[in-house]
Amino acid sequence: MAKTWDEINARIAAGEAVVMTAEEFGALAAEEGVPAAAKKVDVVTTGTFGPMCSSGVVLNFGHADPPIRMGEITLNDVEAYGGLAAVDTYLGVTQPSRTKGIEYGGAHVIEDLIRGKAVRLRAQSAGTDCYPRTEIDTWVTLDDLNQAYFFNPRNAYQNYAVAVNTSDRAIHTYLGTLLPHLGNATYCSAGALSPLLNDPTYRTIGVGSRIFVAGAAGYVAWEGTQHNPNQTRDDSGVPVAPAGTLAVIADLKAASPEFYSAATFTGYGASAFVGIGVPIPVLDEEIAATLALTDADITATVIDYGVARRSRPSLGRVTYAQLRSGEIEIDGKKVQTGPISSIAKARRIAEELKSWITEQRFELVKPLQLLPQPGSQGVKPLEIRSEEAN
Amino acid sequence: MPRKRFDLTFPPNQATKPITYHLVKDYDLTPNILRAQIQPGQEGRMLLEITGPRESFDAGVAFLEQEGITVQPAATDIRLDEDACVLCGLCTAVCRPGALTMSAETGALLFDKDKCVYCEACVVACPRRAITLSF
Numbered sequence: 001m002a003k004t005w006d007e008i009n010a011r012i013a014a015g016e017a018v019v020m021t022a023e024e025f026g027a028l029a030a031e032e033g034v035p036a037a038a039k040k041v042d043v044v045t046t047g048t049f050g051p052m053c054s055s056g057v058v059l060n061f062g063h064a065d066p067p068i069r070m071g072e073i074t075l076n077d078v079e080a081y082g083g084l085a086a087v088d089t090y091l092g093v094t095q096p097s098r099t100k101g102i103e104y105g106g107a108h109v110i111e112d113l114i115r116g117k118a119v120r121l122r123a124q125s126a127g128t129d130c131y132p133r134t135e136i137d138t139w140v141t142l143d144d145l146n147q148a149y150f151f152n153p154r155n156a157y158q159n160y161a162v163a164v165n166t167s168d169r170a171i172h173t174y175l176g177t178l179l180p181h182l183g184n185a186t187y188c189s190a191g192a193l194s195p196l197l198n199d200p201t202y203r204t205i206g207v208g209s210r211i212f213v214a215g216a217a218g219y220v221a222w223e224g225t226q227h228n229p230n231q232t233r234d235d236s237g238v239p240v241a242p243a244g245t246l247a248v249i250a251d252l253k254a255a256s257p258e259f260y261s262a263a264t265f266t267g268y269g270a271s272a273f274v275g276i277g278v279p280i281p282v283l284d285e286e287i288a289a290t291l292a293l294t295d296a297d298i299t300a301t302v303i304d305y306g307v308a309r310r311s312r313p314s315l316g317r318v319t320y321a322q323l324r325s326g327e328i329e330i331d332g333k334k335v336q337t338g339p340i341s342s343i344a345k346a347r348r349i350a351e352e353l354k355s356w357i358t359e360q361r362f363e364l365v366k367p368l369q370l371l372p373q374p375g376s377q378g379v380k381p382l383e384i385r386s387e388e389a390n
Numbered sequence: 391m392p393r394k395r396f397d398l399t400f401p402p403n404q405a406t407k408p409i410t411y412h413l414v415k416d417y418d419l420t421p422n423i424l425r426a427q428i429q430p431g432q433e434g435r436m437l438l439e440i441t442g443p444r445e446s447f448d449a450g451v452a453f454l455e456q457e458g459i460t461v462q463p464a465a466t467d468i469r470l471d472e473d474a475c476v477l478c479g480l481c482t483a484v485c486r487p488g489a490l491t492m493s494a495e496t497g498a499l500l501f502d503k504d505k506c507v508y509c510e511a512c513v514v515a516c517p518r519r520a521i522t523l524s525f
Contacts, residue, residue, distance in 0.1 A: 176515060184484060185483070262518075264517055264519065266515065273476055336488070338483020338492070339478060339480070340479070340480050343497035345477060347497065
């Protein structure tokens with residue numbers, strides 16, 4: 001019953017493709033079996049909406065008269081990178097404001113731009129013969145910019161840790177406030193809806209895949225940073241801890257504030273919720289089997305963030321169904337859980353992507369190059385050493 | 391047994407009176423102070439939950455008013471800016487009384503006002519700064 005990419009795209013173009021969200025596909029497979037579901041459905045849509053710290057935008061401001069080679073650049077008092085060509089910059093979501101700190105970061109500047117607000121651009125320069133201006137202070141909107149696009153080095157983490165804290169003080173982390181003595185547990189994945197959990201060995205998601213990024217059609221640009229296909233996997237081949245990641249690219253001008261939201265994690269920093277959705281073609285029963293997995297089938301590893309080291313102890317594994325119930329059990333103790341990744345938004349993204357495809361506005365693109373596959377690479381630590389040791 | 395929440399306003403000269411002692415001792419009521427701003431010589435405010443037998447409940451409230459304290463049904467509230475909220479659910483992770491929960495079914499945020507003790511943990515935790523407390 002194997003289908004090809006071309007056959008599926010032809011069905012999309014003809015308005016005949018059967019498209020379901022990963023949750024709908026899981027329910028169908030439970031009812032009719034994986035082979036029947038695989039035969040019936042052409043594309044399964046996924047979605048996730050969690051804080052993704054390794055995100056940011058490339059901007060080009062255009063040239064002033066006389067022109068400036070922007071060195072030190074701020075947007076609404078948030079520093080942007082000044083080490084590119086004269087009026088290019090990169091603004092990362094976690095960069096804090098010089099005046100408001102983490103309450104307003106690069107993420108918030110980007111949200112303001114998407115919302116059409118004017119942003120104060122200030123830059124300084126030593127001045128050169130070709131770029132004589134040494135200072136600029138002006139206001140820009142997204143429409144004013146020549147290019148504005150996301151280039152997010154690490155999005156859509158394939159699974160994540162469940163964070164707990166066994167220490168005797170509350171700690172503030174990128175996974176929220178963790179209460180002492182296993183007072184709570186936080187988790188951050190769309191589970192059965194999560195893009196890379198539906199294609200655990202990266203058969204269909206690779207460089208060049210067309211995807212949904214913050215409400216815009218974008219692409220997988222490369223493997224994401226810390227992409228770790230060698231993570232421990234369960235019997236279905238699904239990683240049980242953070243594994244694969246995606247670097248993505250998409251037009252900021254086509255993004256929507258419904259699918260991109262700036263965030264501040266108290267005691268930690270600024271970040272951004274980024275909506276990512278990936279369509280997965282139901283090529284055969286093998287991919288259908290992982291598309292059919294539900295929150296009850298997918299597990300995450302409980303990690304003690306009370307230990308502030310690179311290697312934190314594991315306290316066992318739980319399923320996403322258990323996490324969503326609001327309570328898990330760790331060492332016989334009942335621990336309340338709270339999510340960080342919005343399941344309501346993840347569903348919205350999967351539905352939105354589904355409508356794009358059924359309305360013939362979005363076709364699938366076969367990867368130009370596969371992501372590093374299991375067995376090919378892990379994640380290397382950073383060792384602290386002196387120059388002489390090299 | 392009736393249980394109600396009141397906003398009490400203390401005039402400056404009454405701010406240091408041990409009213410909860412009298413509610414317990416003289417009226418057999420269970421006062422639970424949820425929030426308070428009390429400083430000698432200044433007007434004070436208290437969010438007080440009172441539980442107790444019906445017969446002494448009204449008498450206890452009358453005692454507070456007799457002491458010059460303005461007693462009003464609690465207006466203190468947790469407010470959610472629904473436009474800013476992204477339904478991430480992080481607030482539910484720090485809500486120890488279980489007032490904020492996520493629906494496992496729909497992913498909706500549920501708020502049970504009666505369980506809220508106005509600790510403000512959610513206000514601090516919300517990455518969208520969408521939750522505020524009015525007191």
